[in-house]
Amino acid sequence: MYPPQTTEKALTETIRVAIDWALAHGLVVRPMLSENQVENTNATVTHAPFALYPTPFPRSQFEHATHLQQPWNSLIHRMSRDDDLIAETMETLSKLDEFMNGLYQIYLQVNKEGVAQTASLGIHRNDYLLHAKSGADAKTAKIQQVEFNTIAASFGSLSTRTTQLHRFLLASVKGYAGDQISMDQLPQNKAIQSIAHGLATAWKHYGNPNARVVMIVQPGERNAFDQRWIEYTLLEEHGILLSRLSLSDINSRATLSPDNKGLLIDGYEVAVTYFRAGYGPEDYPTQKEWDARLLIEQSFSIKCPTVAYQLVGSKKVQQVLAVPGRLERYVDTETADKMRSSFAGLYPLDESPEGMAAYELALKHSEDLVMKPQREGGGNNIYGNDILLQLKKLSPTERNAYILMDLIKSPPLDNLMIREGRTITGQVVSELGIYGTFLADGDREILNEAGGHLLRTKATTTLEGGVAAGFAVIDSPLLV
Ligand code: ADP
Ligand code: MG
Ligand code: MG
Incomplete structure (x- = not known):
């Protein structure tokens, strides 16, 4: 069973140890400021969101x-x-x-x-x-x-620090995962x-x-x-x-x-x-x-x-x-x-025969595709049914601003994610x-x-x- 099952008490302690390490080693971000905190003195940090166990x-x-x-x-x-x-x-x-x-x-x-x-x-x-x-x-x-x-x-x-965090937890926390994994598995x-x-x-x-x-x-x-x-x-x-x-x-x-x-x-x-x-x-x-x-x-x-x-x-x-x-x-x-x-698989959404075929593909199989505009930073892609809605709004020429891609399907695993002190399993x-x-x-x-x-x-x-x-x-x- 990975990650290992531990008692509630042991888990709480591991999370505390991990958060302290993160704060002490600069694995940190500025917290989201709520609107009434207008006076930002730059004096507050929170740990960066991290996975408790390496995946x-x-x-x-x-x-x-x-x-x-x-x-x-x-x-x-x-x-x-x-x-x-x-x-x-x-x-x-x-x-x-x-x-x-x-x-x-x-x-x-x-x-x-x-x-x-x-x-x-x-x-x-x-x-x-x-x-x-x-x-x-x-x-x-x-x-x-x-x-x-x-x-x-x-x-x-922060990824360099997260590697170090996992290596630290493995070395120092009894019952973390030491009976299942070894240090040479953490590159x-x-x-x-x-x-x-x-x-x-x-x-x-x-x-x-x-x-x-x-x-x-x-x-x-x-x-x-x-x-x-x-x-x-x-x-x-x-x-x-x-x-x-x-x-x-x-x-x-x-x-x-x-x-x-x-x-x-x-x-x-x-x-x-x-x-x-x-x-x-x-x-x-x-x-x-x-x-x-x-x-x-x-x-x-x-x-x-x-x-x-x-x-x-x-x-x-x-x-x-x-x-x-x-x-x-x-x-x-x-x-x-x-x-x-x-x-x-990557497909154009232009007016070429390939582009028209991709358009037809999207109409039939939107569940298996991602539609992407020319943007960076996350949160811009279009999935599933929204692809159909978006395609309806666009003229054939306007479709050129996007590409289509096959949806990559990763086998799911289990882990615990820690964000601003809260655990997400x-x-x-x-x-x-x-x-x-x-x-x-x-x-x-x-x-x-x-x-x-x-x-x-x-x-x-x-x-x-x-x-x-x-x-x-x-x-x-x-x-x-
Ligand atoms: P960005 O430049 O905004 O990071 P990405 O192409 O990386 O754009 O897409 C953002 C996120 O969307 C990725 O981190 C991934 O989680 C998801 N994603 C993008 N393309 C695919 C795909 N083909 N299959 C599955 N998920 C994808
Ligand atoms: Mg990018
Ligand atoms: Mg990306």
């Missing part, structure tokens, strides 16, 4: 996902340099989706003016769910890619170090010892400590300063140096601009934020990501990559086959994320690594994932 995950599938990361890093870079791919996907999207249009216009303008900085940094995360045919043995489940994230991939720090996770190393490598490549890294953040970010750990690790392990600024700060305080388009702010030069915001329309409430994004893109600072990286990270590009033969434009046949082995499924760090200058690869992982676990009763969006908790894999 079983097949070792072979964990290793497979890890091995796929380096080819993915290279692939994303090559796609970002493929103007035809970007034009092919964005010409239509930009007419239907104002947000994608905003990004695409920046991409076009900067390309026309001439790109100042030829190096780009990727801090990516590829996400996978396990899939098993209904009725099949859960042990036969294989990973299927949910998506790849090229901007603001978060939770590297080390160095996601914080790996992300900081990526930023440091780009900073060195930039070549100005007095320059800083800037992290672009959302005002009022609740997940601030996940970001702070990167800032602290960058300083402690690499001696590099990082400032957290919003797009609005950039707009009011940053300029470009006339000689080399260096991004200057408050008297220092910015070597690397690392976006932890800017991935959705909410991050651009006024023209000022768009102007800031353009200024950064025009600048000599190394972007993580460039607008091109963000565009090729779209769901539309993911769908196009699944078209037979497309991957082979960027990688050799063997690598293409390996990568494709983790693809779920029940059946869960987990989504594995693998971080990747990558630096290239033009065609020359300077850094290409798989770096740590994230496991997010949610109740089977919720369709969406996302920790920040309130659907999931942070977990770690128990390799079986």
Whole structure:
């Protein structure tokens, strides 16, 4: 029986021990403030939502996902340099989706003016769910890619801490799960170090010892400590300063140096601009934020990501990559086959014969599909009957703004989830994320690594994932 059955008393004690560890080790987020708490002093935290036990995950599938990361890093870079791919996907999207249009216009303008900085940094995360045919043995489940994230991939720090939490509980709490699992089933996770190393490598490549890294953040970010750990690790392990600024700060305080388009702010030069915001329309409430994004893109600072990286990270590009033969434009046949082995069915919703067939498929089998707009951050997808309702509202042209994907069906497991001190029990499924760090200058690869992982676990009763969006908790894999 896993997780192990214990007495109510022992369980309560384990939860107390786990919450204390989380609070003491910075596995924390800012609490949601209720409306009457107008005076926010930034002085309160709560533990990040976590799974009390690590969730079983097949070792072979964990290793497979890890091995796929380096080819993915290279692939994303090559796609970002493929103007035809970007034009092919964005010409239509930009007419239907104002947000994608905003990004695409920046991409076009900067390309026309001439790109100042030829190096780009990727801090990516590829996400996978396990899939098993209904009725099949859960042990036969294989990973299927949910998506790849090229901007603001978060939770590297808190996932590193969650791995440490589970290792601590296993080592120290009697009756936790020690008679069932062993430490070597809990893989080390160095996601914080790996992300900081990526930023440091780009900073060195930039070549100005007095320059800083800037992290672009959302005002009022609740997940601030996940970001702070990167800032602290960058300083402690690499001696590099990082400032957290919003797009609005950039707009009011940053300029470009006339000689080399260096991004200057408050008297220092910015070597690397690392976006932890800017991935959705909410991050651009006024023209000022768009102007800031353009200024950064025009600048000599190394972007993580460039607008091109963000565009090729779209769901539309993911769908196009699944078209037979497309991957082979960027990688050799063997690598293409390996990568494709983790693809779920992906379908266009355009006016091509394939798109019309996908539309018919959705009308008949909406229960087995997910409909996705070009958005990030969780909570945007459409499922089941809602697909039918949405399709009814859209003209054939408007459907182009979405893609369709087969619903990945994970075999459910049991776990206990702890959110703001409350326990949620029940059946869960987990989504594995693998971080990747990558630096290239033009065609020359300077850094290409798989770096740590994230496991997010949610109740089977919720369709969406996302920790920040309130659907999931942070977990770690128990390799079986
Ligand atoms: P976002 O960029 O907003 O994170 P995702 O594509 O990751 O968009 O979708 C959000 C969540 O929806 C995922 O974390 C996952 O829980 C669920 N989801 C997405 N695609 C699928 C799919 N094909 N099958 C099952 N669940 C999915
Ligand atoms: Mg995403
Ligand atoms: Mg996602």
